[in-house]
Amino acid sequence: MTISNSTVTELVWALPGALSRLQPEACGLLVTLNERVWQVSDPVLLELVRVRVSQLIGNPAAARVRCSYAAAAGGAPLEAKLGALPDYPGSPLFSAAERDVVAFSEQFVIDVGGTTEDMRAELAGRFGADGARALVTGIYVVEFTQRLQLIADRLLDECEVPADGAGALAGGAEVSPEGLLNAYQAAVMRGSALDPVTTELVRLRCARTHHCRICQTLRLADARAAGVDEAMTAKVDFYERSDLPERAKVALRITDAFITQPDRLSDAVAEQARAWFGPAELASIALSITKWSTQKIKVALGTDGADRLVTDADGVALFGFDQAGQATGYRRG
Numbered sequence: 001m002t003i004s005n006s007t008v009t010e011l012v013w014a015l016p017g018a019l020s021r022l023q024p025e026a027c028g029l030l031v032t033l034n035e036r037v038w039q040v041s042d043p044v045l046l047e048l049v050r051v052r053v054s055q056l057i058g059n060p061a062a063a064r065v066r067c068s069y070a071a072a073a074g075g076a077p078l079e080a081k082l083g084a085l086p087d088y089p090g091s092p093l094f095s096a097a098e099r100d101v102v103a104f105s106e107q108f109v110i111d112v113g114g115t116t117e118d119m120r121a122e123l124a125g126r127f128g129a130d131g132a133r134a135l136v137t138g139i140y141v142v143e144f145t146q147r148l149q150l151i152a153d154r155l156l157d158e159c160e161v162p163a164d165g166a167g168a169l170a171g172g173a174e175v176s177p178e179g180l181l182n183a184y185q186a187a188v189m190r191g192s193a194l195d196p197v198t199t200e201l202v203r204l205r206c207a208r209t210h211h212c213r214i215c216q217t218l219r220l221a222d223a224r225a226a227g228v229d230e231a232m233t234a235k236v237d238f239y240e241r242s243d244l245p246e247r248a249k250v251a252l253r254i255t256d257a258f259i260t261q262p263d264r265l266s267d268a269v270a271e272q273a274r275a276w277f278g279p280a281e282l283a284s285i286a287l288s289i290t291k292w293s294t295q296k297i298k299v300a301l302g303t304d305g306a307d308r309l310v311t312d313a314d315g316v317a318l319f320g321f322d323q324a325g326q327a328t329g330y331r332r333g
Helices: 017-022 024-040 043-057 068-084 096-114 117-156 177-190 196-210 213-217 221-225 230-241 246-259 267-276 279-292 295-301
Strands: 218-220 317-321 327-331
Touching: 017 024, 017 117, 017 279, 024 043, 024 068, 024 117, 024 177, 043 068, 043 096, 043 117, 096 117, 096 295, 117 177, 117 246, 117 267, 117 279, 117 295, 177 279, 196 213, 196 218, 196 221, 196 230, 196 246, 196 279, 196 295, 213 218, 213 295, 218 221, 221 317, 230 246, 246 267, 246 279, 267 279
Parallel strands: 218 317
Antiparallel strands: 317 327
């Protein structure tokens, strides 16, 4: 990759205006979460991750800008390293820690389920258990902020939405990234305009793509009450050949593009999305995919076990969310 002299410094986590107007609380929290992650992380290391993610998911615009924290800390050496991506494994410009983190990030982005125990042990040995958890959280944030930017811009650019703005969370600098991430997820659930059936199918598509054991074991109680049984959830894996409603298939096409290659969301699928879903629903789909994909953090760290869940004859457990957007109710169906 060649870094242009016209590279500029900006807020690399800025969200599309239409999305922020539709979901001001969740978007404000995500902005604050990004700010906090960059404040507490090694900005040079995180910038290497961010730009490598941009290359992997087809987001060239992100490679042409710099996070202000990284630009201030990295200078010319950082630019040289970014210019050497993705040939970092054999480049003398990178430290051993940088090579390990970029490699771990590649695995996280491409196939988090393929993360090995050796990779986890190496990360924990280098950064400690808490440091590894914080680093993986940072990788998730810079990855899914970019994915959200790309998909929301495609789906909502032609929608007419209210003019209310989104702001950052007051006092966010005093909250840990993990705390802000939890607050963001709760806000996504509180503000969702999506029906429980579509929500459940999207959630399971994320879980099965990311190979999250606990999320594959869970079922949303609201969706079960709305008629989503095991015969229906089984169709998520081959939905294009199934008899699922077209509305569900469109939502799953959006999900697949979002969590694999967002730059490949076709014009046809974008048109289908706007035909089957209103702007508020599209915003909810996009944000809910980021919420369900936080499971990648647990998968990467190997903490996604479902052994403690009490399951029914189908091997699943029901759960739901309270009015505050917090998960509750793990129980047999």
